[in-house]
Amino acid sequence: MMSLSRLMSRAPAPVFPAIGPGRQADVERLLSRSGLRAAATPRDAAILLVAGDIPGTAAAPLARVHDQIPRPRVTVSWGHDEPDAIAARIAEAWREVCAGGEGEGDRLPDEPPNKWKGVGPNGQGGKGMMGGVPYGRPMAMTGPDIRDGLQLDRYTARFGPFAPMLPPGLVLEVTLQGDVICDVTVETQPFAQPADADAPDLCAARMLRLLGLAGPADRATAGKKPRGVWMRGAVPGGLGSVDGAGDARDRLSRWLSGTPVTASVPDIPALLKGAEWSEAMLILASLPPSAILRACQTPEAA
Amino acid sequence: MTLTIVLLGATALVGIGLYGALSQQSFVMLMMGLELMLNGALLAIIGFWSLSLGGMPEGQLMAIIVMAVMAVELAIGFALIVAVYRKRQADVTESIDTLRQ
Amino acid sequence: MLTFGIILGWAVLSVLFALAVLPKAHATAPQAMPFLGGGTPDTHAWQRFHFRPYTMSLLFVAFEMEMMFMYPWAVVFVEEGIKALAEMGMFLTILSVGILYGWREGIFRWE
């Protein structure tokens, strides 16, 4: 048993980052190191890395993400330590996790989202076929679609602020039909990041990750030239065009050649509405964090 | 003996398929019943071909044609459902509303 | 019979292995919530999912039937020679018309 836990602890530490204001670039650089692995979902993580001061509005989401990590789990807070020190602490936490034990308990109470007890002759959630809250949640209902007019179910949810494919802090309320965005509003604006987060290599790495190139993205983060095939071509043309900054593909080209991009303020919901989820995420990643923040600060977008 | 077993199985599939096709309220479930009946037909054809017809190639061709019929039924059936759903969308949502009460 | 037995054997072996290594899943209510990056959903995720390329999938079902004819054709291809090539060429040309039509109607994309 001892040897098994030692074997486990030699695996890269799976870290789910909760990035606070001003720490995006630090965390991205940290997680591109070997020995650490950025998990895309808390289910794949054992360590929650909380970087910076998470504002009060994001406390409940942070608790949710924390609780979604399987047990045993450890939270590592990153205040103002050096990256080396924090990497050592994460490694220590991972060894602790591998040694077993209970780990941290839940932060949220163990209550279902809605009280539910099967009712009716067949044990359903409420009256009729679609009524009630079976297993604690209501069911999705049909609504108009914006593409082909086939009115099927609309799924509404708030994504963020710690979604790995969205800028840290940004909360979008999205209504999806299939994987096409029918409606989107900005609930909370992203956390402010220093100019460092707009660095071309980091921006390129964010897009490369969405294109399935984790390895080249790590190289780009480390300041090396990413080795990939069809990196620019994989981004569909005409995606997320912004006045003066071209489309997503142009911006990726510029970042790959090391030129920073300054985009004029786009209206985020207008850019995302009607796009497929994969396109929408590419559009967001193709805008520098400062531009997204500016766009969300304008009154009509809020 | 084997043939009898196979044919009884095929018959049972046809029976269940018929039950499904007649009893289900929604058109989509009705298609399931039809597919099940065709499944029974396929089983019977395989059995006859293998055990009673001495493996004449037409038997295999027949089985392929049954499968083609399934594919055609599936494609046209669902295309019709899409077309109807699109046309009578208001009605469909209305009926959903009635059910929701 | 052997073919059947071996494949069944694989299935039994895999299921037994899965049963052996998979512990029972358990979770508290906050742990069980679907992951949305900290956000919350309004409803269950299971829904009448709007599969965008639905026309493509119907076209595919019809087109894919051609495989049933192609496998036996491939076996006798060399034996029958140019006649086999011509017949399959005609068959595929007929079906390609359907694909071209679908392409023209723009079904090979998210609708």
Place this chain on the structure above:
Amino acid sequence: MTDLLVALLAVCAVWTGWRVFRVDSMVRATFSLMLSFVAVGAIGVLLSAPYIGVATVFMMAVEMMVMAIFMVMFMMNPAGLNPMSMVHQHRVSIGAGVLAFFGLAAAILVSRPPSNPVAPDADVVTELGLELLGPSMLIFETAGVTLLATMVGAVILSSRQGRFGSADEGSRPPGLTEGGDPAGQRPDGGGGGHHHHGGHG
């Protein structure tokens, strides 16, 4: 031995076929139907029809995948979270099913089909190929035309946008408002073909 296996598989096919109408989740129902097909395919493999048997599995896996997609798309409560019975004329249907079963079963038990099994060393795939290219050539090509008609019919019936735009529009989404700019992408042009948008029913 073969008899026993065939009987077991037939029972599997019937049982999974029955489950189709007894489970709440549409996905489970569809893949239960797929298992029924797989059992029939396995019987085919046992009864010296390797090609037809395996091809049944192959074709039906694909068809049931498509079926599952459509079942979930158009059935209310597709995952069966609210279990409910959606049947009508239940007794009549059961009666019809049972009647069909017993009628056909009696016919099978009474009639004695000739026993003439496939020769064990027959190359059935080659025979099928020769049949397709030889005597049944017309059936083969007719099947092609039928499939073409199906493809065209399915596209006409189910596709909506196709009637307006041409293929070179690529994956540009339609306008958000009637005749408006396309959503998300390329503000210039492209919404022109979609005036009918939003006007359904």
Place this chain on the structure above:
Amino acid sequence: MIVLLALVVLGTLLVGTLFAAMLDRSHLSIVAFFARQRVETEAPDRLNRDLAPAWYLTLAGAGLSVVPFAPGLALIDSPVGIVIWGSCEALVIVTVFLHGWSPNAPFPLIGAYRYAAIGLPVMLPSMFVLIAAALPAESLSLIAIVESQREIWNVIRQPLGLPLFLIVALAMTLRGPMDYADAADIATGTSAEASGAGRALWQTARLAMLVSVSAIAATVFLGGPLGPLLPGPVWLWLKTAALMALIVLLGNRIARTTPSRMMWILWVVLLPLSFLHLLISGLVAL
């Protein structure tokens, strides 16, 4: 003899999976996750969630069983070997769909449907290249396909075959440019809610499928067990290992486009290419 062959196939699958994990540098992570908590999601489809990885493993095993380990010697000596493999491919789509459907969560659901949209058209090039390989062999059996490559390997005789099949292999093993089920923009898609041993088992099955699909590609295009000096199985292992490394490399290097665009590419570019491939192979075989 059968028992020996079965053991060889099982051993190849186990060692190959370990090798694949090493190539992927994920072996330690997988081991670590077998010991972690398995989180239950809200009202999941438990049966399908637990069975999906098992089916994936089954399909990997069944696919590997049709591969001849020496000329004329395969565990499943079926006259329709490539159709059996085709069924495995079709069932992989179903399995991945079930894996994404079962947790009742949005990201896995989107991943499952994306995979269905891509996996179905991917079947077409796959079937065309396999049928093209069957033309010179005059048989659907993989043993006969190996025999037909005694003089010249299919990779030279049918130049488009291997590239097209590698695309299929990437899709079958959920890798790189064809990994629409587990993409980064949906937080690893169908696996987004899989944790602990369930996640580890799914990853293991995915690597086992890499062994299977590489062995099939080695058999169909690189002559399988044919080769000078060394015994048949060794040649097969070497070729399989080389193809596994190639597939992992391609998966790590090629960018993934959006699913909508990839579907268009599959129908409009790759399908005509496979028609062309079939025509070339047919003319060469005559």
